Amino acid sequence: MEKSNVEQLFEAIDHLTNTVQDSMNETYLDSLTITLDSLFYQEPPENMDHSLTEKLQLIPDITGYDVVEIRKAVQLAILKGMKGATQQQHLMTPETVAMFAGYLAEKVTKGEENVRVFDPAGGTGNLLMTVVEQLANLQHVAAGEVDQTLIKLAVLNANLQRKEIEFFHQDSLRPFLMDPVDLVVSDLPVGYYPDDIRAGDYQLKADEGHSYAHHLFIEQSMNYTKAGGYLIFVIPEFLFDSDGSDKLHAYLQENAHMIGVLQLPESAFKSDKNRKSILMLQKKGPDTTALKQPLLVQVPSFKNTKAMNDILAQMNHWFSENLNM
CATH class of the missing domain: 1.10.150.470 (DNA polymerase; domain 1)
Known part of the structure; x- marks a missing residue:
């Protein structure tokens, strides 16, 4: 063949x-x-x-x-x-999940001009590059990444794909020299953040011991999103059921509108412990209002074409009804 x-x-x-x-x-x-x-x-x-x-x-x-x-x-x-990488941050976002995040990103930025996109945990850039492939009217794309090998791969990857992306080689929980963006998209790094002094600058810091990196990344992402801008996170399934989730829930209620939660199929991940969902938020602003009914979806297997087509049709209808798209 x-x-x-x-x-x-x-x-x-x-x-x-x-x-x-x-x-x-x-x-x-x-x-x-x-x-x-x-x-x-x-x-x-x-x-x-x-x-x-x-x-x-x-x-x-x-x-x-x-x-x-x-x-x-x-x-x-x-x-x-x-293959065989034990560090969570060395696991790439599955292609099907990245494509799905791109579909959602296209929905929330449709009709917008000069869209600015940011991934604070860029890794090798695969999620970000898959997402921006599906977006029109881009003005600026940026990513932060602390790991030297991963950011090298991301820069070379972007060059080969002829994509203009600004990369920040730094700890993404430190300040960025960057204006707020219209859209944050990120596969959240999961685990503890070792710098307790830096974590002390965040509302979502732990009351004692190390803080969760995935909580701090949500707050940092919110810091760099415009009022009314959107955030699409690939999150661990346990995000709202673990230590500190009460504080996270209160923070989100104060600062964001829940747009939707999409539970991804088991088949998209190698094991149950790596299983993820997608969380969609809108940063509150003077012109934003809460949705009466957020989008709550159990995504079928990506291989089940009929079920996927059905769910996409339902989602397209939801977007047209709720976000005027």
Whole structure:
């Protein structure tokens, strides 16, 4: 059977990455940054060992691939590098979930001009880039990420896809030099935040011990959203059932309108403990009002085409009735 463009490009990227890994004794992900850099410039980096430079001459020409094919091939390579990763922040948002977040983002920004989008936990950029593929009238796209390897991959990924994104390499719970945005979209990092002094600046800090990073990221996202702007979070299932959830609930009631909660199908995640939902909020402002009936959806398996079409039709109707779209 003939291989697809995505498979062909992934195999070429994988072969080059394995070559770099064998020669430099680096991790697969760090080797992948060298491969993607070579792919973008169509030549190996200048400071490379001569024998490795020779091996990297067979760099595929990417001009024959479209942006989505490049994103998916790079995504496969990143997923290979992340296999067996134990750190939650090294798990990529599943493609189907990212596509669904993009659908929701398109709904809440429809008709808006000069849309500004931000992901405070950008990772390798796959969620953000999948979302902005589906948006029109973009003015500015930005992401924050503290992990050096992940942000390198994100920058190279954006370059290869010819997407203009501003990246902040920093702890995303520190202040950003950035104006508020129309839309925040993020797969929230789950776990404890180690900097108790920094956490002390947040209303959602823990009363004692380390604070939850996922709570602080929600508050930080709200800080950088315009009044009336929207926030779409991929959240852990237990977000509203864990320690500190009372404080989180009170904070959201004071600062945001609940737009919807979508429970994602089990089949989208490798295990129950990784299971997620999507939370949609609108930051309160002088012209905003609470919805009488937020969107509450149990999303069927993405493989069940008929059930998905039914649920999308219901959601399209809900958006047209409730958000005037």
